[in-house]
Amino acid sequence: MSDPPAPPVTQAELEVADTIGKLMEFWGFKRPMGRLWTLLYLSPAPLGAAELGEQLKMSAGAISMALSDLLKWGAVKKTWRPGERRDFYEAETGVGKLVQRVLRERELELVRQFGDALANAEASLPKTGPRQSSDFKRERVQELRRLSKLGESLLTALVAGKSIDPTPILKVSGDS
Amino acid sequence: MSDPPAPPVTQAELEVADTIGKLMEFWGFKRPMGRLWTLLYLSPAPLGAAELGEQLKMSAGAISMALSDLLKWGAVKKTWRPGERRDFYEAETGVGKLVQRVLRERELELVRQFGDALANAEASLPKTGPRQSSDFKRERVQELRRLSKLGESLLTALVAGKSIDPTPILKVSGDS
DNA sequence: CTAAAGTTTCAAGAAGTTTTGAAACCTCAA
DNA sequence: TTGAGGTTTCAAAACTTCTTGAAACTTTAG
DSSP states (O other): OOOOOSOOOOHHHHHHHHHHHHHHHHTTSOHHHHHHHHHHHHOSSOEEHHHHHHHHTOOHHHHHHHHHHHHHTTSEEEEOOSSOOSOEEEEOOOHHHHHHHHIIIIIHHHHHHHHHHHHHHHHTSOSSOSTTHHHHHHHHHHHHHHHHHHHHHHHHHHHTTOOBOOHHHHHTTOOO | OOOOOSOOOOHHHHHHHHHHHHHHHHTTSOHHHHHHHHHHHHOSSOEEHHHHHHHHTOOHHHHHHHHHHHHHTTSEEEEOOSSOOSOEEEEOOOHHHHHHHHIIIIIHHHHHHHHHHHHHHHHTSOSSOSTTHHHHHHHHHHHHHHHHHHHHHHHHHHHTTOOBOOHHHHHTTOOO
């Protein structure tokens, strides 16, 4: 009732976990989330917190936090095993859907905030400042606003599964 | 020869700079890079390191480092003013091109490394491991490899300015 | 109701990152 | 060749973020 006889996680698996951990980190998530998800993704059967901690050399606390983040994003699901008291977890395998969700809930949100912040800033630019330079500045801020609108519509299309055409971006704030 | 009479940078401008700083940070760059670029972008004339440092309350060292990063990415260009000895800088305004370059040189590179790492890991998975579970794991690693290939081709298309169709992603590693 | 197993929270410590300030280094003019 | 103005480098300080471990909490079995 306590003794995991053989650790069935190979070196190679841990490498995959670390690789994905780095990728997730690059993507703005925490590295442990990626490592943990990977172990679950590679496991034929759901795993419990204890196994995960043991394999990844993470404390119970760290496991708990990473799992709750993963659950929030729907990247991991809780399951139960008939007799067992403790919780088990399994990976959500629909990576595409996960990516889509992050784009929708995080990136799109970010672009919107960005646009709002620019709108506010524009409003508080002096109507006509020292010299005529504030007209120039206003122009530039507007250009950035166009960019953010464009990003917003591209992301929206992506999230809706529509094809997107990147050429408009190249013309934004552009010279040539 | 030393006295900037009136600081022509308004509060609103600094807010824009901070906003873009945060955005850049989110994008995996350093916040000061974004703040600095913004000041240049909003300035009708090139600025020198000293002005930048004064406006943004950054030390000369920090300015120098941020500028060299920006120069590396082509986000800022060096210029000279007739009589003046010191360097001046101006922002590259072609934001679209900059984005494209980052996608090409950084994101694409990352996806490639990711694919390579997976390939290596797959190679070092036991041919037939304990139970038959290593077949399962191999399947899953292959699925991840498909994902990385797909990401690579989407990015490549984006960078080449071609339209992309996101629907294949939704099917990767997917259930439904 | 109590105790055991499991999980979550959170303050303190560890690790990592960014910023600074001073020294080294260039470059040009005299 | 020297020195003033300007820039870059880099070790140390300041700050942030991450991880741990212990305590508090929850749940279930007896």
